[in-house]
Amino acid sequence: MMDLHLKHKRCLVCASTQGLGLATAETLAKEGASLFLTARNAERLEAVATHLRETYNVAVTTFVCDLTNAAQRTKLIEAVQTHWAEGVEVLIHNVGGPAPSTALSTQYTQWTNGFNQLVMSVIQLTTAFIPAMQTNCWGRIIFITSSAVVEPVPNLAVSNTMRSAVTAYAKTLSTEVAMQGITVNCVAPGYIATDRLNQLFTHKAEALNTTAEAVKNQLVETEIPIGRLGTPEEFAAMVAFLCGQPASYITGQTILVDGGKRRSVH
Numbered sequence: 619m620m621d622l623h624l625k626h627k628r629c630l631v632c633a634s635t636q637g638l639g640l641a642t643a644e645t646l647a648k649e650g651a652s653l654f655l656t657a658r659n660a661e662r663l664e665a666v667a668t669h670l671r672e673t674y675n676v677a678v679t680t681f682v683c684d685l686t687n688a689a690q691r692t693k694l695i696e697a698v699q700t701h702w703a704e705g706v707e708v709l710i711h712n713v714g715g716p717a718p719s720t721a722l723s724t725q726y727t728q729w730t731n732g733f734n735q736l737v738m739s740v741i742q743l744t745t746a747f748i749p750a751m752q753t754n755c756w757g758r759i760i761f762i763t764s765s766a767v768v769e770p771v772p773n774l775a776v777s778n779t780m781r782s783a784v785t786a787y788a789k790t791l792s793t794e795v796a797m798q799g800i801t802v803n804c805v806a807p808g809y810i811a812t813d814r815l816n817q818l819f820t821h822k823a824e825a826l827n828t829t830a831e832a833v834k835n836q837l838v839e840t841e842i843p844i845g846r847l848g849t850p851e852e853f854a855a856m857v858a859f860l861c862g863q864p865a866s867y868i869t870g871q872t873i874l875v876d877g878g879k880r881r882s883v884h
Contacts, residue, residue: 621862622862622864626651627708628706629653630654631643634656635657635659635666636657637810639762642762642853642857642858650676652678654679655667655678656681657683663682705749706750707758710861711744711761711784716774719776720775724775724776729779735780737787740761758800759788761804767781802869805860805875806872808880809837809838809877842878856875860873
């Protein structure tokens, strides 16, 4: 079994009570990492923390935060820095996606809200936590994005645009901190079985006057060579690997976990 050398590493996982964030938090807990979890729902957040503590015997701290709110992000930063004076070692960016819309139908406020939600949220947290990584000459920053950064998804104009901006930011940042022992990577999910994906299936089904199950089945048959949706655990395994010491020579990359959906070579 590969040792990722993550035991007791200080890991902040955003949006960590469901879907990809939850799977990532649990995978890091299995590796013995110390966790700081944040999400909007206090009850669900504490339930996840209790589960991880009792199951994996790891330290878990929580803080309720709406990552779309700049003032709440500031409070989160203060809470993390108070809890860990030595700083965050692993930063997992994970933010929910905006509502579906076409490029022409998207309103100005949807663009600005999407920029704050997906771009400024990750920049604010990264800017706050990276100085400690630089001081310690070690750090891992992971941006959970989307396969839409290489193949835009119809009717997801805001997400396509903003997650592509995050990818460019991550690539730029990676070259600036590579010599300081900090790696910066994006992990882009394809069709992973999450509540978010179910919502998108439902939205498309309503537009086509069909069922979400029918939409899913057609997609699996025609777009995913492996022939099924991915699981959050499969996705989280890639995130955890990139956080570990064995991945110390991988930086500035966007790695797709998509069952072979992307057809291009690059």
